[in-house]
Structures are given as C-alpha cells and as structure tokens.
Amino acid sequence: xxxxxxxxxxxxxxxxxxxxxxxxxxxxxxxxxxxxxxxxxxxxxxxxxxxxxxxxxxxxxxxxxxxxxxxxxxxxxxxxxxxxxxxxxxxxxxxxxxxxxxxxxxxxxxxxxxxxxxxxxxxxxxxxxxxxxxxxxxxxxxxxxxxxxxxxxxxxxxxxxxxxxxxxxxxxxxxxxxxxxxxxxxxxxxxxxxxxxxxxxxxxxxxxxxxxxxxxxxxxxxxxxxxxxxxxxxxxxxxxxxxxxxxxxxxxxxxxxxxxxxxxxxxxxxxxxxxxxxxxxxxxxxxxxxxxxxxxxxxxxxxxxxxxxxxxxxxxxxxxxxxxxxxxxxxxxxxxxxxxxxxxxxxxxxxxxxxxxxxxxxxxxxxxxxxxxx
Amino acid sequence: xxxxxxxxxxxxxxxxxxxxxxxxxxxxxxxxxxxxxxxxxxxxxxxxxxxxxxxxxxxxxxxxxxxxxxxxxxxxxxxxxxxxxxxxxxxxxxxxxxxxxxxxxxxxxxxxxxxxxxxxx
Numbered sequence: 001x002x003x004x005x006x007x008x009x010x011x012x013x014x015x016x017x018x019x020x021x022x023x024x025x026x027x028x029x030x031x032x033x034x035x036x037x038x039x040x041x042x043x044x045x046x047x048x049x050x051x052x053x054x055x056x057x058x059x060x061x062x063x064x065x066x067x068x069x070x071x072x073x074x075x076x077x078x079x080x081x082x083x084x085x086x087x088x089x090x091x092x093x094x095x096x097x098x099x100x101x102x103x104x105x106x107x108x109x110x111x112x113x114x115x116x117x118x119x120x121x122x123x124x125x126x127x128x129x130x131x132x133x134x135x136x137x138x139x140x141x142x143x144x145x146x147x148x149x150x151x152x153x154x155x156x157x158x159x160x161x162x163x164x165x166x167x168x169x170x171x172x173x174x175x176x177x178x179x180x181x182x183x184x185x186x187x188x189x190x191x192x193x194x195x196x197x198x199x200x201x202x203x204x205x206x207x208x209x210x211x212x213x214x215x216x217x218x219x220x221x222x223x224x225x226x227x228x229x230x231x232x233x234x235x236x237x238x239x240x241x242x243x244x245x246x247x248x249x250x251x252x253x254x255x256x257x258x259x260x261x262x263x264x265x266x267x268x269x270x271x272x273x274x275x276x277x278x279x280x281x282x283x284x285x286x287x288x289x290x291x292x293x294x295x296x297x298x299x300x301x302x303x304x305x306x307x308x309x310x311x312x313x314x315x316x317x318x319x320x321x322x323x324x325x326x327x328x329x330x331x332x333x334x335x336x337x338x339x340x341x342x343x344x345x346x347x348x349x350x351x352x353x354x355x356x357x358x359x360x361x362x363x364x365x366x367x368x369x370x371x372x373x374x
Numbered sequence: 375x376x377x378x379x380x381x382x383x384x385x386x387x388x389x390x391x392x393x394x395x396x397x398x399x400x401x402x403x404x405x406x407x408x409x410x411x412x413x414x415x416x417x418x419x420x421x422x423x424x425x426x427x428x429x430x431x432x433x434x435x436x437x438x439x440x441x442x443x444x445x446x447x448x449x450x451x452x453x454x455x456x457x458x459x460x461x462x463x464x465x466x467x468x469x470x471x472x473x474x475x476x477x478x479x480x481x482x483x484x485x486x487x488x489x490x491x492x493x494x495x
Contacts, residue, residue: 037406038430229404229431297406299408322406323430330408352426 010210011149018225026044026123028056031227038211038229042325045196045234046366050226051158051217054195057127059204059300060114062115062133071116071141078136079109080253080272082263085362090245091178091191095261096121096129101251101281103256106127106241112189113368116141118178120151120202122243136273150210155200156232157369158222161189163190163201166216170201175370184213190209195231197368209248218237226245236331237324239363244292246290246319255335257290257363288316289341292363293332293349295321298356300330301349308355309350315340318349324365332358375463376479377488382439382443383463386479391440391471398464398477398492403429406455411447411468418444418471420478438490440478442471 006029010097015022020031031053033041044050062071072083081094091110095103103123110118121129126145134143164171165182170190178191189204205213217223232242240246241256252274253261262278272280295301300322307316321332332349340347344361348355376384378483381399385392400406410429418438425436425447447469451457457468473479483491 032431033404037404039407042430233430299410299426299433302433323428325430 007056009053010207011053011055011214011308014211014214015053015225019294020225020227022054023228025228026056028123030056031225033227033229034225036224038227038233040323041224041226041230044224045156045198045230046326047157048198049158049162049220049223050178050196050230051214051223052153052155052226053150053214054153054229055150055204055210056123057151058121058129059149059151060121060130060371061116061144061146062119062137063144064140064317065140065142066307068140071137074137074140075109075117075133076266077272078133079107079161080274080278081109082265082267083109083117083248084264085265088114088178089177091176092194093261095258096132096248097253097272097274099273101252101277102247102250103243103247103253104132106243106247106258106261108191108193110189110191112178112191113180115180118189118204120204124244146204148205148207149204150213150216151209152195152203152205152213153200154203154217154223155194155196155198155226157199159198159200160371162217162220165220165301172374174374175199175372184209184216192371195238195240195335197364197366198233199236199239199369199371204252232320233322233325236320236333237326237364237366238321238368239333239365241290241333242320251335252277252281255286255289256280258301275355286338288335289338291316291336291341291360292365293318293321293334293347293358294361294365295330295332295349296357296359298354299351301332301351301356306350307336307358309340310348310352312348312355313349315347321349326366375485376439376482377389377403377485377491378439378482379438379491380437380439382436384479384482386440386473386476389473390445390474391442391464391473391479392467393436393439393469393471393486395427395436395458397417397462398490400459400466403427403431403434403458405430406420406458409451409455409458409468411449411451412442412444414446415446416444418442427455438471439482440475442474444469
C-alpha cells in the first residue's frame, strides 16, 4: 500500500503540526511518536496523562432487528463473553471466534445507553469483523459502522483529574463503566478503560469535534500526546495481548490466558462458534499457553524469536517483546507448552542465534492501576 | 569524518578507523536501549554486520564501513546505550577497526556529500 492510499484520522493535521513521525498502521497514517520519543512518552503516561489518537479502531453499533430490542443474544453466537448479562452503563472485553475456536479479533462491547450495543474493534480487523457479524447475525441484528467518529484515549494517573474538569460525570465512573454523555458541546461515549494498564478513559466523539477535544485536553499541562510506539510498550508491560501478534485465528482465548473473556454462562451453554475446543481446553487439554517472560540478559527478544528450554530444545516462540521502559529490562509475551509455563521456570530466548536466559513471570509485568471502586 | 549510505561514520587516525552511526541515524532509531558491539580480534569485510543497535521500537544492524580487524569495541555502550543518542558522532562510537584497505575510506562520502544524500531521503 502506498502512502497515498493511507487513510487519515480526523486528527492527522494535529499530529503533523505537533511534529509526529507518521507511519502506516492498519491502513491509516498514524503517529508512532511525537518529539519526545517513545521512552519519554511511555514514562510520561505512567506518571501523568497521555493522550492517544486511536481513531483507526472500528466503532460500530449493533442493534436488534425485527422488533428485537437487544442484539445481545444474537451477538453471543460469535463472541464468547456474556453480553446478555451486560448491565446498562457497563463495558466488557470479549473475543470474536471462528468455528475452530480461534480468535478472529478481540473487542470491547458496551451498553452506554438504550441504543443496542456499542463495539470497538481493531482497525486492521474491522472490515472482516463487521462482515462476520452481519452474516452470522443476519435477520436478528444489524451492524452500523460509525465512520464519522473519532476515538481518543486519555491514560495515566492524572487522567481522571484532567477529564473531570471537562466531564464531571467521568469521575463517578469506575473501571469498565461506559456512558453516553454530552461533553465538549457534542455527544460522546466515554468508558473508563484503555490499553496501558493505567487508569484512564476512552472517548468517542464526532469527527468534526475531534480536534477541538484533542486540543482542549492537550491544553492541560499534565497531558502530552503519545504515539503508537509507547502505546505498544505500555500495553506490553500491562500484559495485554495485541491482535495480529499475540492473538490470531489459530490461538484460542484459553491458550492466550483470556479465560475471563469466556463468560461463565457461556461455558455451561456452549452455544457459540468454537465452543467444543474451548470446553476441551478448559478441561486441561492444552498443547500451548501464553507465557510472560523476563529476559535476564542481552538484547530484547522480539516477535519471532524462538523460546528454548534449558537443554536448548525449541519449545515455542515470542509473539511480542521489547524493552520495558518502566522496568529497565526486556520483556516478552510468547507461547510454550503448559509444562514450561509455571512461574519461575527458567527458559532461553534465541536472539540472533544466541540463547539468552529468561524466566517465566506473572502477568501483568507492571501492576495495573485500574480504579475498580470509588 | 566520512559517511556511508547506511548512515555509519568513520574517522581515521593512523591505520585505525573509529566507527559509529550518524546523528541522523540515531534520531531515526529513537531511544537506544541496547547495543551489541564486536569483540577485539573479529575480522570484518566492508558491508558485514559489525554491531547491533536496538531502540524501544526495533533492532537495526550496523554494517562495517571498512574492512579490517576490530581492535576495540566500545564497552561503555553496554551500560550506557543512551550515549548513542546523546553523542552519536563522538562518545557513542561502536568500534575501532584496523584498516585492511585504506582506499575504502577514500571512496566514502564526505560531510557535504552525505548531507546532500540525506536531502534526497
């Protein structure tokens, strides 16, 4: 894809004006970093508040058809989470599955109001996701893409104080609350969630208001713009998998350690695509699972690096990895047989032909700071 | 100082070339978090991999701009990889190479030619 074919988010001009380095990502021209660089942006978000443009992500409404007031039951055919049990004002993580129980995408689904479900999916997956949802839910629910909306994320320990000045209701929300509100003079959908492990919010706003919201938040000295480079290192430290790297159509949510994305009611009912495999894996039939690795020496082990046991036998592969700015050493996410997944297991990562010591550690690498109660 | 199109620089004193990456390369890489320099005694040909430099974002190879035997790697970069960003064209050097073929240096770009090359990127 040439640069001319890349789509632009409503904040493209603001990024360029701020000195961002723009790169192709999920079909969009996106800021990978601003003038501060990845390291400073990462640490700023952990200490203050970082503002991210994630408008490349897909936003859509799923609404009941043929007089059905809620699309939740129909939607549950293709996702593993319990959405019939999703209360008004709440959001829940889930995975879209194929018939083999592999992950087609991971997504957030919210009930911010009475207008069906509001979903946010990965930018690179959205066309395929919407096609699957429309096909599988035909006659029972409809999918409406919200192409005219931007999505901003405000993340970090000072995010709540910053946003409260503009959206007082935001301070009354807890982690995974989602509300449709009027703020900045427009309709917004706000959730207290994100992809950094920090407290924070995601704000869906009409495209026409995006630059105004962006600039208003950036006018606060506690807020700096943060690019996709730091978004990746922040989510890695938070132990959050990235679709297309740690998750793909061969990986099940159980292998990936996302058991919480398979609702309790859904496990009993087994009424969704891939349910057979998931039931077997929940019963212990697993050949590989996600491992979080602390690399104890040498260079960062990045995506594709092989994982070996202490004897040198190759047992798995790194699916994402890099230097962890908040920890000061390299970390990685990968997959290995369950026998090698116990905390403290000594392993090797092969970087440019050289084995380096690594150890299985708990997830998240950096403790998350979600605000679960006020 | 002489330059390659891969953004390495070379400074020659006697028959030893000190090698590093340019300020432009360091800026493009972003924050350097790991450097692997060659050990003394290693023999390299022009264009061979000489060192590895990793930023938060990615790993990059540093190629030998000249042929010869490595007489010293910059051990300080192991503990202070950020020196590559802070002083790319001085303290952030990667290796010193005893020249096997001094004529290779003459064929590299001078500062003006390198600046002109950067302007085309």
